[in-house]
Amino acid sequence: MATLVQVENLRKEFGNVCALAGVSFRVEAGEWIAIMGPSGSGKTTLINILGGLDMPTSGQAIVDAIDVGRLDESGLTRFRAQKIGFIFQQFHLVPYLTALENVMLAQYFHSTTDEKEAREALERVGLGDRVEHLPGKLSGGEQQRVAVARALINHPKLILADEPTGNLDEANEETVIQLFHELHREGHTILMVTHAPSIGRLADRRIAFAHGRLAEVPASSKTSP
């Protein structure tokens, strides 16, 4: 398998606070990685840098042979549109757009919209009968499934999920995790931040963070960092 993500001595400082203190690891294409650790340990900062939402203070974050830290604003925009699919804990759907339009929004910023494809993406996550619903009319689990459909619509190289089940009840959590299983089986590369050890154990490998450093690489991991 080829390396899709390569993180080398990555540092991120917010003023005097060091969020990431020289982190290094690799992720192979098709892997499902669970990033774990307590609050404030640097998990979300890592996801943000890998997704081109934030810039590192030093070190390298290379995704699909692109050094994210070297991209300018327009380069980051293209990178996010073409390489990354985001899934957030808070869903982050546009409240005045329907489920279908939220998915098409990602298409619009990527290239051109294709309503048929967007409908198919929603059908795939079990929301074929909810396409015209506004987010406010959907349950938390349904909103997160819309977010999954939106993340997949542009066929990204890397799916970055930040606590995707953090706001869901048990039943909805199970539905969303099933979706991640399917994505993994299809060969998608997934980096998922989670607090839940039960979910972390479903991943191929766990990367644990503490105080901005790698704290534990479980022996059950398939590949070495």
Next chain:
Amino acid sequence: MFWRLLWKLLRGSSGRLVVAILALVSGAMVISALLNLEFDIERKLTQEFRMLGANLVISPGHDAQINGAAPAALMNESEAFAAIQSLKDPAVVAAAPFLYIVERAGDTPVVVAGTKLEELPELEPAWRIEGQWTPSRQNQIPCIVGRNVVRQLHLALGSTLLLSYLGKTTQATLVGIVDAGGAEDNQVFMGLAEVQRLAGLPGQIGLAQLSVRGTAKNISEFAARLAAALPSYEVRPIRQVTEAEGDLLNRIRLLIGSMVVLILALTALCVLATMAALAMERRQDVGLMKALGGSIARIVALFMAEVGVLGAAGGFVGAILGIELSRWMGQRVFGTAISLRWEIFPLTIALMVAVALAGALPLRLLGKVKPAVIFRGE
């Protein structure tokens, strides 16, 4: 998708955008009314000033001569009017010759003006007349008499006025009593031919007065052309009228221009305040759009289009209301409706779109939103 997004943006923030659109409609309404007034003010003022009477006078020049004799205070009637007619200018509303002599009515001397009575209603529209301008029966020698003369000679409509001049006499019937509020109230107006006969000056006039439609500049230009056609006479605009007209026009235009600028600025400020609040609400959406790969240009273009639509809609509705407002203002100020000027519509809409875009400065700052900062909740 762009238009779909635009429509959803407008619907999604309709509550807050109502404030902005109200400001735009109000601003557009007043601006359109003022612009309509401004565009029509010249015509209206010209009409108003024409009420003041003649604005151009042809008089004998300093070196004018009659029949080769010494310089005289008279002009050749046919020469002067042939020149006026040769210019074929539709701006000439009325033109009347005048020959003044002092006749006697009994023992009382009275100034008699020989003129074309039928030209007087157009030449002096502000004169108030009791009776008629012209006779109803053709076998009379009609005259119009100033109210002071009527009072002094104890005359009434239909009275016969016996006038004598250097041994010649004429009997005129009083067909109208004029109240001009000036020297004309002390005069008698008769047909020019009859006065020329009494004075023994056939074909001669003392001066000609014209009422010419147009701005002060138009009148001066016409006067120059007429002067070129009548080199031995003096052609001059009546300066008090033309200068007062130009001066008033400039002052009204300055006032309207200042008000338009002020209203544009106030409208922009109102839109700015609304958009600043909207920008705060939209930070989350913009952060998300950028995270999804939306470029700054594409996102800002979406918001600018939203504001542009608001400006155009506000401008259109405001322009319609403004036309009605200008009609009302025209009635109040000038007593007649201001004419509708269609160019007001695109101009008002363009101004409102420009004002809305200027007021949307806070939305442009959304381009600087950092998604990670937004998602951290900062």
